[in-house]
Amino acid sequence: xxxxxxxxxxxxxxxxxxxxDRNWQYLLADPVTGRAAAVDCGHDPAGLxxxxxxxxxxxxxxxxxxxHGDHVGGVAELAxxxxxxxxxxxxxxxxxxxxxxxxxxxxxxxxxxxxxxxxGHAPDHVCFLCQDALVSGDLLFCGKVGGTGPHFPGSSAxxxxxxxxxxxxxxxxxxxxxxxxxxxGAGEMTASTIGHERIHNPFLTCADLAAFEHLxxxxxxxxxxxxxx
Numbered sequence: 304x305x306x307x308x309x310x311x312x313x314x315x316x317x318x319x320x321x322x323x324d325r326n327w328q329y330l331l332a333d334p335v336t337g338r339a340a341a342v343d344c345g346h347d348p349a350g351l352x353x354x355x356x357x358x359x360x361x362x363x364x365x366x367x368x369x370x371h372g373d374h375v376g377g378v379a380e381l382a383x384x385x386x387x388x389x390x391x392x393x394x395x396x397x398x399x400x401x402x403x404x405x406x407x408x409x410x411x412x413x414x415x416x417x418x419x420x421x422x423g424h425a426p427d428h429v430c431f432l433c434q435d436a437l438v439s440g441d442l443l444f445c446g447k448v449g450g451t452g453p454h455f456p457g458s459s460a461x462x463x464x465x466x467x468x469x470x471x472x473x474x475x476x477x478x479x480x481x482x483x484x485x486x487x488g489a490g491e492m493t494a495s496t497i498g499h500e501r502i503h504n505p506f507l508t509c510a511d512l513a514a515f516e517h518l519x520x521x522x523x524x525x526x527x528x529x530x531x532x
Contacts, residue, residue, distance in 0.1 A: 304350055307493055309478070310334065314414070314434050318480060318493060319354055322346035323373045325484040327493075331416065331433050332360045338412040340364040341381060342431060342438050343374040343482060348381035364411050367391035367400060368440025368482060369425040392420060392429035403429065421470070423463025424449030430470070436478045437497070442466055443479060445486040445495045446531070448506045451519065460519055464512045471507065473497045487532035505529075 305320035315332040323346045330351070332339035339360040344351055355362050362385045367375055375397050382389055382399065390409055391400035403409070405420040409431075419430045424441045428449075431438045441449035448467060451458040475498025486492040500507055505525065509515040518525060525531070 304347075304354065306354060309436075309480070309494060311434075314436060315339070315358070315360065316433075316436055316480070317354065317358060317360075319351065320484070321350045321354075323376075326373050327480065327482055327484060329438055329480060330355055330358075330360060330362070331411070331414065331431075331436070331438070333412050333414040336412040337361055338363040338414070340366050340409065340411050340414075340416060340431075340433075341385075341387070342366045343368055343440065344377040344381045345373040345375060346377055348377035348384060351377070351381060352384055361385075362387050364409055365389045366409065366416070366431055366438075367395060367397050368430065368438065368442075369428040370395055370397050371425060371441070374440070374482065390418075392418070392427040394422075394427040396427070419469065421466035422459065423461075423466045424451060424455060424458055426457040426459075426462075428466070432473075432477075435474075435476060436480060437470070437473065438480045438482075439470070440482040443470060443500060443504075444481040444483060445479070445492045445500075446488055446504055447485050448504070460516050461512060464515050467507060470497060471501060475501065487526065488530075 307318040309316040317330040329342040389400040403418040409416045451460045477497040479495040
């Protein structure tokens with residue numbers, strides 16, 4: 304297990320590697336009550352429960368950004384272990400999940416988490432905004448964006464473009480916590496901000512959808528030319 308603590312005095316936020324394809328999973332909690340939301344339990348639900356306990360947290364809600372297996376593989380086991388309800392997007396097919404609509408809030412003992420419906424990488428994709436923290440799933444990574452095309456059934460580059468433009472309406476100081484550790488630049492970058500991505504993410508500097516789709520199609524060459532892993 305690898306754990307990074309991004310907590311503030313108003314929000315406990317733990318970022319965890321618990322297996323998978325460099326997947327990040329998250330615990331968002333009220334620092335006073337310790338009641339937490341677990342986001343995207345793809346692997347090792349027992350490890351997630353242990354991490355919560357080690358930090359004095361109790362998982363009260365399970366949130367899902369989208370239904371790909373590496374993000375939901377451990378959800379049923381986590382729900383059974385904690386008794387926590389599962390919440391996912393309006394088009395989700397995660398068994399037992401309660402559907403969340405756009406801008407719908409999830410309350411965890413006074414900690415407000417807002418759902419943003421953001422299709423593109425997957426038709427059921429949502430992001431979760433809590434105070435200044437955005438859990439962006441597989442829509443927005445550090446320096447990259449989520450894949451679309453035939454490898455991702457139901458995906459849409461046009462819908463992803465629209466969803467990314469929506470994220471760009473958030474304040475620049477909004478912290479971004481992605482679904483995978485896919486940063487390909489020099490050094491390490493496990494989280495970002497909307498302001499940083501607005502300036503430095505090549506997909507977000509595209510002038511329009513046509514340029515965005517062209518970069519996606521030309522991504523292998525672009526990465527090689529710019530030294531991106």
